[in-house]
Amino acid sequence: MVDFRFDIIAEYSHFFLMGTLLTIGLSLAGVLLGTVLGLFIALGKLVKNKWISFIFTCYIGFFRGTPLLVQILIIYFGVVPSLMGHSNGVVAGIIALSLNASAYIAETIRAGIQSIHKGQTEASRSLGMTHVQSMRYIILPQAIRRILPPLGNEFISLIKDSSLVSTIATPELMYWAQAMNAQYYRVWESYVTTAIIYLLLTVSASYLLSRFERKMDIK
Amino acid sequence: MIKVEHLKKAFGDTEILKDVNLVIKPQEVVVVIGPSGAGKSTFLRCINRLEDISSGHIYIQDVDITGATTDINKIREKVGMVFQDFNLFPHMTVLENIMLSPLKVKKLPKDIVYKKAMELLKKVGLESKVDVYPDSLSGGQKQRIAIARALAMEPEIMLFDEPTSALDPEMVGEVLDVMKQLAKDGMTMAVVTHEMGFAREVGDRLIFMDGGYIVEENKPRELFDNPCQPRTKAFLGKVLSMGQTLAVV
Numbered sequence: 369m370v371d372f373r374f375d376i377i378a379e380y381s382h383f384f385l386m387g388t389l390l391t392i393g394l395s396l397a398g399v400l401l402g403t404v405l406g407l408f409i410a411l412g413k414l415v416k417n418k419w420i421s422f423i424f425t426c427y428i429g430f431f432r433g434t435p436l437l438v439q440i441l442i443i444y445f446g447v448v449p450s451l452m453g454h455s456n457g458v459v460a461g462i463i464a465l466s467l468n469a470s471a472y473i474a475e476t477i478r479a480g481i482q483s484i485h486k487g488q489t490e491a492s493r494s495l496g497m498t499h500v501q502s503m504r505y506i507i508l509p510q511a512i513r514r515i516l517p518p519l520g521n522e523f524i525s526l527i528k529d530s531s532l533v534s535t536i537a538t539p540e541l542m543y544w545a546q547a548m549n550a551q552y553y554r555v556w557e558s559y560v561t562t563a564i565i566y567l568l569l570t571v572s573a574s575y576l577l578s579r580f581e582r583k584m585d586i587k
Numbered sequence: 588m589i590k591v592e593h594l595k596k597a598f599g600d601t602e603i604l605k606d607v608n609l610v611i612k613p614q615e616v617v618v619v620i621g622p623s624g625a626g627k628s629t630f631l632r633c634i635n636r637l638e639d640i641s642s643g644h645i646y647i648q649d650v651d652i653t654g655a656t657t658d659i660n661k662i663r664e665k666v667g668m669v670f671q672d673f674n675l676f677p678h679m680t681v682l683e684n685i686m687l688s689p690l691k692v693k694k695l696p697k698d699i700v701y702k703k704a705m706e707l708l709k710k711v712g713l714e715s716k717v718d719v720y721p722d723s724l725s726g727g728q729k730q731r732i733a734i735a736r737a738l739a740m741e742p743e744i745m746l747f748d749e750p751t752s753a754l755d756p757e758m759v760g761e762v763l764d765v766m767k768q769l770a771k772d773g774m775t776m777a778v779v780t781h782e783m784g785f786a787r788e789v790g791d792r793l794i795f796m797d798g799g800y801i802v803e804e805n806k807p808r809e810l811f812d813n814p815c816q817p818r819t820k821a822f823l824g825k826v827l828s829m830g831q832t833l834a835v836v
Binding site: 487490491492493494495496497501505506509510513 | 663674675
C-alpha cells in the first residue's frame with residue numbers, strides 16, 4: 369500500500385472514463401428496455417388465460433432462476449451469433465441485462481398493479497371503460513408511484529450487475545480494471561479505483577432517484 | 588326498463604342468488620333491503636356484470652346483457668353505479684374524475700363535457716371543489732362526486748350499492764338529499780341501503796331479500812306497516828327497534 373501508484377491510475381483515467389460511460393449506458397439501456405419488456409410480461413402474466421399466463425411465468429422463472437453470468441454467456445456465444453452472424457459484446461450485454469432486468473421488473477410491476485384496490489377497476493369498468501382504458505387511465509398511473517422506488521433499486525443493482533459483461537470483453541468499467549491489473553499486476557490500484565467509481569455511480573443514482581420520487585409524490 | 592329472469596349466482600359451491608326475478612320500470616325507484624349476506628349487493632353488481640352470473644337472463648332496454656356477444660362496455664355506459672367506498676380516482680382532480688369517461692369512452696368534445704361536469708357539480712353542491720383531489724374531501728363529498736361522475740355518462744339507470752354505509756352519520760343526509768333530488772328528476776334507480784327512512788320516503792317499491800331470494804316486495808309503506816312474510820317481519824322488527832326511526836329523512 370505504501371507504494372500506491374497514482375501514475376498508472378492517471379494513465380488509465382481515459383479508459384476508466386470510457387468504461388464508466390459504457391457502464392452507465394448499459395445500465396440505462398438495461399433498465400429502460402427492461403421496463404418496457406417488464407410491463408409487457410407483467411400484463412401477460414396477469415392475463416386470465418392460464419396457458420398464456422404460464423408462458424410468462426416460465427420466462428420470469430428462467431431469468432430469475434439462472435445466474436446472470438450464465439445468461440450473458442449463452443446470449444454472447446449462442447443467441448447473438450445465430451442472429452447477427454458474429455457476436456458483439458455491447459449488443460449481447462444490453463440484451464442479457466435487459467432480459468434479466470425485465471423478469472425482476474415484471475414482478476415489481478405486477479405487484480404494483482395488484483396493490484391497487486379492486487374498487488378502482490370496478491369503478492372504471494362501471495363507467496364503460498374497456499380493460500385497456502382502465503389500465504391506461506386508472507390503474508397504471510396509480511401503480512407507477514408504487515413501482516418507482518423498487519424500479520430505482522433495480523437500476524442500482526443493474527449498475528453493479530453490469531460488471532459481469534466484462535467476461536465477454538465488453539469494454540465497460542470492470543473490463544478496464546482487469547486490463548490494468550493484467551498489465552501491471554497491481555490489485556489495489558485497479559480494483560479499489562473501480563470500486564470507488566461504482567460506489568459514486570450507485571450513490572449518485574440513489575440520490576437522484578430519491579429526489580425524483582419526492583417530485584412524483586406531489587400530485 | 589330492466590328485466591331480471593331466474594338470476595342465479597354462485598361463488599364456487601356457495602349459492603348467493605338462488606332465483607331472482609324482477610322488473611324495474613322506467614323512472615321507478617326500487618329500494619332493496621335485507622340482512623347482510625342476503626345477496627343484495629351481488630344482485631346489484633350482476634346488473635352491470637361486475638359479477639358474472641351463473642344462469643338466468645338480465646335485459647336492459649330489451650338487450651340481453653348475459654349474451655356472449657353483448658358488448659358489455661356499451662351496456663355499462665347506460666348503467667351508472669355508485670359504490671359503498673366511493674372509488675374516486677385519487678390521482679385525478681374532481682373535474683378530471685367526472686370528465687374522464689365522457690371524454691375517453693363516449694369521445695364527446697371537451698367543451699360540452701366540461702359544461703356538463705360543471706352543471707353536475709352544481710347539482711351536488713360542490714362547484715367549489717372542482718380542482719381539488721379526492722383525498723381532501725370528506726366522505727359525504729366524495730360520494731356526491733361519485734354520483735356526479737356516474738351521472739356524467741348520462742345513464743338510463745343508476746345503481747346504488749349501500750351509498751351511505753361508509754359515511755359518518757352526519758354526512759348521510761347530504762348524500763341522501765342528492766339521491767332524493769335525482770329520484771324527483773325521474774331517474775330510474777335501484778338502491779341497496781339500510782336507510783329505512785329513505786326507503787320509505789323515496790322508494791316506489793321496496794324489495795326485501797334474504798337467502799338469495801326476493802322474499803317480499805310491496806309499496807314501502809305497506810311493506811313496513813304490514814309485512815306478510817315472517818322473515819320480513821323479523822328483519823324489520825330488528826332494524827326498526829335498533830333506533831332506525833322512519834322519520835329520519
